[in-house]
Amino acid sequence: MNKTKHKIAVVTGAGGTLCSEMARDLARQGYKVALLGRSIDKLKVVEDEINAAGGEAISISADVSGEASVRAANELVMKTWGPVTVLINGAGGNQNDALTNTVEFDERELEGDPAVKGFFNLNMQTFQSVIDINTMGTVIPCYVFGREMARNKHGNIINFASMTSYRPITKVAAYAMAKGGIVNFTQWLAAYLAPANIRVNAIAPGFFLNDRSRKIMFHEDGSQTERAVNIMRQTPIKRFGDAHELLGCMNWLIDDKNAGFVTGITIPVDGGFLSSPGV
Numbered sequence: 644m645n646k647t648k649h650k651i652a653v654v655t656g657a658g659g660t661l662c663s664e665m666a667r668d669l670a671r672q673g674y675k676v677a678l679l680g681r682s683i684d685k686l687k688v689v690e691d692e693i694n695a696a697g698g699e700a701i702s703i704s705a706d707v708s709g710e711a712s713v714r715a716a717n718e719l720v721m722k723t724w725g726p727v728t729v730l731i732n733g734a735g736g737n738q739n740d741a742l743t744n745t746v747e748f749d750e751r752e753l754e755g756d757p758a759v760k761g762f763f764n765l766n767m768q769t770f771q772s773v774i775d776i777n778t779m780g781t782v783i784p785c786y787v788f789g790r791e792m793a794r795n796k797h798g799n800i801i802n803f804a805s806m807t808s809y810r811p812i813t814k815v816a817a818y819a820m821a822k823g824g825i826v827n828f829t830q831w832l833a834a835y836l837a838p839a840n841i842r843v844n845a846i847a848p849g850f851f852l853n854d855r856s857r858k859i860m861f862h863e864d865g866s867q868t869e870r871a872v873n874i875m876r877q878t879p880i881k882r883f884g885d886a887h888e889l890l891g892c893m894n895w896l897i898d899d900k901n902a903g904f905v906t907g908i909t910i911p912v913d914g915g916f917l918s919s920p921g922v
């Protein structure tokens with residue numbers, strides 16, 4: 644197999660904080676990179692950066708939780724370059740309406756007190772949509788792009804788990820449930836696709852700032868919110884992660900020479916969060 648010809652990656656969520664960095668790094672290594680996300684404008688910024696630096700990227704607007712949309716993206720990639728060999732499933736995230744503002748049951752949530760948003764006040768459609776994006780938004784790209792990988796008996800898939808995959812973090816029930824599922828699905832698919840020479844692993848980032856979480860972690864005057872202080876208390880390295888600190892993990896996982904016996908694992912990159920005693 645001509646390895647250069649087959650260095651074709653799809654990165655979902657490529658307009659976002661973590662996966663734009665991954666897409667740029669894959670391009671630096673000679674991968675042709677298809678950038679997937681819903682807002683084309685965000686993708687175009689990354690595409691322009693990659694192409695200006697001498698790499699090759701295309702932006703494809705796609706909703707990863709919709710099969711038809713991901714199939715259309717695959718057809719475009721196939722027509723442009725050929726079958727994908729690396730799939731980074733970064734698309735995901737949370738929505739404010741799926742978050743409680745309480746960490747435990749409060750009777751006021753049953754009385755419709757607007758100050759309290761508990762589990763019983765959540766909008767079930769939003770809850771479902773967070774689960775869809777963070778579960779089916781990974782399953783469907785595996786189903787669509789993985790099919791070509793299986794045909795060619797070669798491929799690497801990286802999914803995105805979270806600290807909440809290990810123990811459910813307060814306030815984020817839907818997201819926690821979905822990211823817990825990612826660890827399980829990564830193991831399932833790894834075992835299933837091993838005969839097709841496809842390795843499936845996941846990265847579980849600790850706390851990294853993105854456009855959404857920045858508003859949750861900092862007050863307008865720049866000071867940390869109670870949530871951020873709590874997280875830092877339980878992060879031994881005492882800072883948020885930086886997107887480039889995920890690259891070593893990604894590059895090792897997709898390296899068939901050095902990680903060829905590694906499949907089905909989820910690797911935390913978390914500043915020690917999982918090792919913190921928490922008390």
Ligand SMILES: NC(=O)c1ccc[n+]([C@@H]2O[C@H](COP(=O)([O-])OP(=O)(O)OC[C@H]3O[C@@H](n4cnc5c(N)ncnc54)[C@H](OP(=O)(O)O)[C@@H]3O)[C@@H](O)[C@H]2O)c1
Pocket residue numbers: 655656657658659660661662679680681682683685705706707708732733734735736737776780803804805806847848849850851852853854855856
């Ligand atoms: N940042 C952290 O601390 C952290 C921690 C643990 C896990 N993670 C996970 O790491 C991944 C990347 O996070 P990030 O911090 O880079 O988030 P981000 O900056 O919000 O990027 C996520 C990207 O996913 C895209 N996306 C969301 N829903 C989509 C859909 N249905 N179809 C296609 N694209 C969709 C969004 O673009 P559009 O809205 O334009 O579609 C967005 O650009 C996510 O899976 C996240 O859950 C992040």
